[in-house]
Amino acid sequence: EVQLLESGGGLVQPGGSLRLSCAASRFTFSDYAMTWVRQAPGKGLEWVSDISGSGGSTNYADSVKGRFTISRDNSRNTLYLQMNSLRAEDTAVYYCVRGWRSYPFDYWGQGTLVTVSS
Amino acid sequence: QSVLTQPPSVSGAPGQRVTISCTGSRSNIGANYDVHWYQQLPGTAPKLLIYGNTNRPSGVPDRFSGSKSGTSASLAITGLQAEDEADYYCQSYDNSLSGSGVFGTGTKVTVL
Numbered sequence: 001e002v003q004l005l006e007s008g009g010g011l012v013q014p015g016g017s018l019r020l021s022c023a024a025s026r027f028t029f030s031d032y033a034m035t036w037v038r039q040a041p042g043k044g045l046e047w048v049s050d051i052s053g054s055g056g057s058t059n060y061a062d063s064v065k066g067r068f069t070i071s072r073d074n075s076r077n078t079l080y081l082q083m084n085s086l087r088a089e090d091t092a093v094y095y096c097v098r099g100w101r102s103y104p105f106d107y108w109g110q111g112t113l114v115t116v117s118s
Numbered sequence: 119q120s121v122l123t124q125p126p127s128v129s130g131a132p133g134q135r136v137t138i139s140c141t142g143s144r145s146n147i148g149a150n151y152d153v154h155w156y157q158q159l160p161g162t163a164p165k166l167l168i169y170g171n172t173n174r175p176s177g178v179p180d181r182f183s184g185s186k187s188g189t190s191a192s193l194a195i196t197g198l199q200a201e202d203e204a205d206y207y208c209q210s211y212d213n214s215l216s217g218s219g220v221f222g223t224g225t226k227v228t229v230l
Binding site: 035037044045046047050059061062095100101102103104105106107108109110111 | 163169221
């Protein structure tokens with residue numbers, strides 16, 4: 001069964017940075033586009049960013065554009081999300097998800113909590 | 119912000135049928151992009167429930183069904199069970215945004 005394991009979440013002050021990682025296993029990672037989805041406490045799902053299988057194409061939600069950077073290392077089967085200039089409204093559980101665009105998000109990680117607070 | 123609108127909540131007694139609507143526009147559902155549905159049980163990650171408008175992944179009971187027409191889609195749950203109490207989200211793609219997937223606002227299903 002496909003596995004996606006996020007790490008890197010935690011408490012950070014406003015204006016700070018964090019890098020999330022997602023270790024993928026049990027599928028050919030480079031064959032699949034990947035997406036980050038977040039969920040603020042008690043709120044709905046929000047698409048954050050996605051990246052093609054090769055890493056050559058990326059997209060960002062307007063709410064994070066210019067602050068977050070998605071990347072991947074296919075040799076390590078790992079997806080990343082570099083988050084800079086963090087704001088209180090970025091507080092959420094961040095999910096690593098297989099799939100993108102109009103395709104279904106067929107596998108989800110367990111999520112990692114990011115809390116932005118002073 | 120979500121561009122797909124769902125009712126905040128629906129409820130039904132065990133055994134009943136409930137439906138959840140997902141209303142979009144001509145730049146997403148109406149542009150013939152597929153709609154997918156997810157179930158999120160309390161305290162867990164979302165799980166794919168319906169893909170490609172009407173298809174169920176292996177292991178999803180046939181009590182769950184999806185449909186799509188025009189700029190809207192629907193999820194139906196027949197023979198409602200206590201274990202179906204969860205949040206449900208629709209998802210599609212919107213060509214008016216920066217190439218993004220879009221989620222519905224979410225619906226809480228309560229089994230009475």
